[in-house]
Amino acid sequence: MSLVLDPTAQDLLFREARTPQTFTEEPVTDEQVQAIHDLVKYGPTAFNQCPLRITLVRSAEARERLVKHMAPANQAKTAAAPLVAILSTDNEFHEELPRLLPVFPQAKDVVFASREVRERSARLNGVLQAAYFIIGVRAAGLAAGPMDGFDFPGVQAEFLDDDHTPLLVVNIGRPGPGAWGERAPRFGFEEVFTTV
Amino acid sequence: MSLVLDPTAQDLLFREARTPQTFTEEPVTDEQVQAIHDLVKYGPTAFNQCPLRITLVRSAEARERLVKHMAPANQAKTAAAPLVAILSTDNEFHEELPRLLPVFPQAKDVVFASREVRERSARLNGVLQAAYFIIGVRAAGLAAGPMDGFDFPGVQAEFLDDDHTPLLVVNIGRPGPGAWGERAPRFGFEEVFTTV
Numbered sequence: 508m509s510l511v512l513d514p515t516a517q518d519l520l521f522r523e524a525r526t527p528q529t530f531t532e533e534p535v536t537d538e539q540v541q542a543i544h545d546l547v548k549y550g551p552t553a554f555n556q557c558p559l560r561i562t563l564v565r566s567a568e569a570r571e572r573l574v575k576h577m578a579p580a581n582q583a584k585t586a587a588a589p590l591v592a593i594l595s596t597d598n599e600f601h602e603e604l605p606r607l608l609p610v611f612p613q614a615k616d617v618v619f620a621s622r623e624v625r626e627r628s629a630r631l632n633g634v635l636q637a638a639y640f641i642i643g644v645r646a647a648g649l650a651a652g653p654m655d656g657f658d659f660p661g662v663q664a665e666f667l668d669d670d671h672t673p674l675l676v677v678n679i680g681r682p683g684p685g686a687w688g689e690r691a692p693r694f695g696f697e698e699v700f701t702t703v
Numbered sequence: 704m705s706l707v708l709d710p711t712a713q714d715l716l717f718r719e720a721r722t723p724q725t726f727t728e729e730p731v732t733d734e735q736v737q738a739i740h741d742l743v744k745y746g747p748t749a750f751n752q753c754p755l756r757i758t759l760v761r762s763a764e765a766r767e768r769l770v771k772h773m774a775p776a777n778q779a780k781t782a783a784a785p786l787v788a789i790l791s792t793d794n795e796f797h798e799e800l801p802r803l804l805p806v807f808p809q810a811k812d813v814v815f816a817s818r819e820v821r822e823r824s825a826r827l828n829g830v831l832q833a834a835y836f837i838i839g840v841r842a843a844g845l846a847a848g849p850m851d852g853f854d855f856p857g858v859q860a861e862f863l864d865d866d867h868t869p870l871l872v873v874n875i876g877r878p879g880p881g882a883w884g885e886r887a888p889r890f891g892f893e894e895v896f897t898t899v
Binding site: 510512515517520522537538539540542544545548553557559560561563564566606609628636637639641647648656666675693694699701703 | 711892899
């Protein structure tokens with residue numbers, strides 16, 4: 508066995524973790540979300556840009572506004588999840604670089620003066636951080652249901668502004684009855700990896 | 704403490720893991736890479752599309768061909784890392800969906816008939832899988848150095864084909880002397896999260 512990570516943690520984060528279709532009613536607390544952030548904030552991003560921003564949809568009226576932008580197949584579970592998070596990028600992340608990257612504070616202007624460059628980089632690094640967040644939700648003993656089936660301009664107009672681009676909506680909670688079916692197959696090593 | 708993941712695993716994957724600038728000469732074996740794959744292959748993707756493909760650059764001549772496409776600041780470490788991986792998406796991933804998604808095999812044609820839709824979805828889900836892979840490298844007790852500073856069309860032409868889009872190049876190995884400086888600051892909870 509070539510992994511250092513202990514098998515219990517492997518199960519918690521990958522082998523037994525699944526995307527739930529149903530949830531219990533047990534709430535997800537701000538303390539849990541803070542603990543997730545305090546862990547996954549260390550995940551690597553280019554120039555330590557940390558572009559991910561997260562909107563926690565807690566009120567009933569905000570949940571209702573969000574559900575109407577979800578694809579039909581995602582509406583019921585988004586309405587039922589104990590907590591729903593809208594993950595987006597801050598395309599003006601460069602403003603914070605002098606603080607986040609003290610070894611190269613001029614990156615703000617030298618590397619990221621162009622909005623087009625920032626949007627491309629924020630998208631790549633924001634999605635990396637979205638995956639760290641999903642792993643973090645699992646590290647808290649919760650299940651994450653990431654979804655990209657929603658009206659992106661609609662969610663942006665409803666909850667964000669012109670400087671923030673939505674990436675994913677994530678349902679969070681404890682899996683309920685019939686939360687998932689059989690695990691779908693995965694590729695073998697030789698189907699993913701090529702050696703040159 | 705709201706996390707279930709044990710503190711040793713937290714340190715291994717996030718708190719003490721860093722992006723290395725130098726490496727020891729200890730090789731990274733195929734057995735290690737297979738163990739990483741056998742863990743992170745379970746990370747969630749939309750419709751279980753699993754679009755990530757990985758090219759392991761092992762031969763000296765392939766390493767030389769890759770290094771010349773890297774940004775100047777990335778060339779020395781890419782030349783020195785025990786193993787380098789090119790992460791890309793397969794934009795024709797839908798061909799495998801009937802096997803990967805037995806509950807909805809018609810997704811291949813109903814959802815992903817358009818190449819434009821596939822490229823957008825493969826990029827999002829491929830980058831999620833890239834982050835799972837980085838976590839997996841750390842789970843193997845190794846350090847990962849993800850980089851997007853390279854000539855994307857150059858790497859595509861040199862190592863891939865028209866159906867595969869590069870996402871990241873990742874150095875892999877054990878950190879060497881002076882692998883990193885002081886940890887850069889991260890955002891506090893209130894700077895990332897908004898509640899509605």
